[in-house]
Amino acid sequence: MTSNSPFRLGRRTVLAATTAVAAASLGCVLTRPLLAAQPGAGFDPALLDRAIKRAAGLDQIHALVIGRNGAVVSAEAFRGPAVNRAVNVKSVSKTIAASLAGIAIDRGVLRGVDVPLAEAAPGLVPAGVDPRVRRITIADLLTMQAGLEPTSGPGYGRWINSRNWVVDALRRPFVTEPGARMLYSTGSYHLLGAALSSASGRSLLSLARDWLGEPLGIDVPSWTRDPQGFYLGGNNMALSPLDLFRFGELWRQGGQWNGQQVISAAWVEASWVPRTRSPFSGDDYGYGWFLATAKGHRIAYARGYGGQMLYLVPSLGLTVVVTSDPGRPARSDGHVGLLNALLTDAIIPAAEMA
Numbered sequence: 001m002t003s004n005s006p007f008r009l010g011r012r013t014v015l016a017a018t019t020a021v022a023a024a025s026l027g028c029v030l031t032r033p034l035l036a037a038q039p040g041a042g043f044d045p046a047l048l049d050r051a052i053k054r055a056a057g058l059d060q061i062h063a064l065v066i067g068r069n070g071a072v073v074s075a076e077a078f079r080g081p082a083v084n085r086a087v088n089v090k091s092v093s094k095t096i097a098a099s100l101a102g103i104a105i106d107r108g109v110l111r112g113v114d115v116p117l118a119e120a121a122p123g124l125v126p127a128g129v130d131p132r133v134r135r136i137t138i139a140d141l142l143t144m145q146a147g148l149e150p151t152s153g154p155g156y157g158r159w160i161n162s163r164n165w166v167v168d169a170l171r172r173p174f175v176t177e178p179g180a181r182m183l184y185s186t187g188s189y190h191l192l193g194a195a196l197s198s199a200s201g202r203s204l205l206s207l208a209r210d211w212l213g214e215p216l217g218i219d220v221p222s223w224t225r226d227p228q229g230f231y232l233g234g235n236n237m238a239l240s241p242l243d244l245f246r247f248g249e250l251w252r253q254g255g256q257w258n259g260q261q262v263i264s265a266a267w268v269e270a271s272w273v274p275r276t277r278s279p280f281s282g283d284d285y286g287y288g289w290f291l292a293t294a295k296g297h298r299i300a301y302a303r304g305y306g307g308q309m310l311y312l313v314p315s316l317g318l319t320v321v322v323t324s325d326p327g328r329p330a331r332s333d334g335h336v337g338l339l340n341a342l343l344t345d346a347i348i349p350a351a352e353m354a
Contacts, residue, residue, distance in 0.1 A: 042317075058335070063323045067249070069317035077241075087308075093189070102267035106267060120198075129170050139287075145276055151186055152185050169185075182279060187234075190226070203230075216257055218246055244323075250263065271300075306329070307330035309324075320343060
């Protein structure tokens with residue numbers, strides 16, 4: 001990774017998200033579901049071409065979508081499925097689930113982020129758990145600060161082979177106190193998804209299709225469910241790169257799509273406030289978004305295993321989607337580091353020099 005990249009392993013970066021900054025940095029609202037642009041519009045053509053060729057040379061990348069101010073400027077599948085085909089976006093699912101949590105709060109399905117899980121969905125908490133479980137809030141789940149032993153990494157296989165994913169996650173020992181620090185865990189987001197389902201009386205799939213799929217005009221296929229029928233809250237959702245671009249544009253524009261406020265601007269602002277820090281990349285984390293800076297620009301990004309990435313650079317009107325081989329690891333000092341450098345050292349300069 002080049003020295004200019006803001007995503008260096010262990011380095012802390014900050015994305016301030018005050019109302020004034022968020023309002024100033026968001027792009028214009030789309031007047032059509034998806035704008036088309038002339039190739040290279042809004043970018044220095046030579047630098048953009050160089051960035052795309054650089055991406056094509058990364059053998060783990062499947063597809064790259066680059067857009068500015070709502071217009072798709074380049075959408076190419078170098079290998080793997082076409083850009084209009086749904087692919088597993090892995091832990092980008094967490095960002096989607098966090099979006100659904102925000103909409104649930106906007107609609108009064110959840111009372112707020114400070115509500116304990118035991119209050120939001122009392123039927124999920126089994127008898128005999130550590131009393132600290134009842135202190136875990138929706139905010140703790142959104143920021144993966146529940147304090148419980150993680151289900152991701154070495155514990156993932158044992159967790160998904162358990163008879164009850166919710167109970168298994170809640171009966172794990174505490175590594176730290178609730179709210180103390182980030183422990184990356186898909187189990188936290190599965191608990192969040194189960195809470196959304198329990199509070200709404202609807203499946204997470206139904207909520208995703210109704211609250212995001214319908215207004216954005218995107219397809220949300222069915223995905224993994226646990227033995228009790230809860231859809232996995234933090235992994236294995238599938239979207240096409242072009243549909244993931246629309247989801248990114250929704251956020252870049254302050255929760256608006258085609259004149260409709262799908263997610264409240266307040267939730268967008270709250271989600272982009274740093275609340276904890278990744279123990280792996282060192283980047284800050286809000287509600288479902290990693291937060292960083294690059295060349296003076298604030299960045300929010302979603303990340304999934306293998307190198308499934310959604311980057312937003314609101315100050316440049318920039319939305320970038322990358323999908324990669326979902327079966328190969330992509331660490332912050334490996335493939336994801338190369339993707340971060342592609343954004344920082346190639347795509348952002350192409351936009352700045354336009």
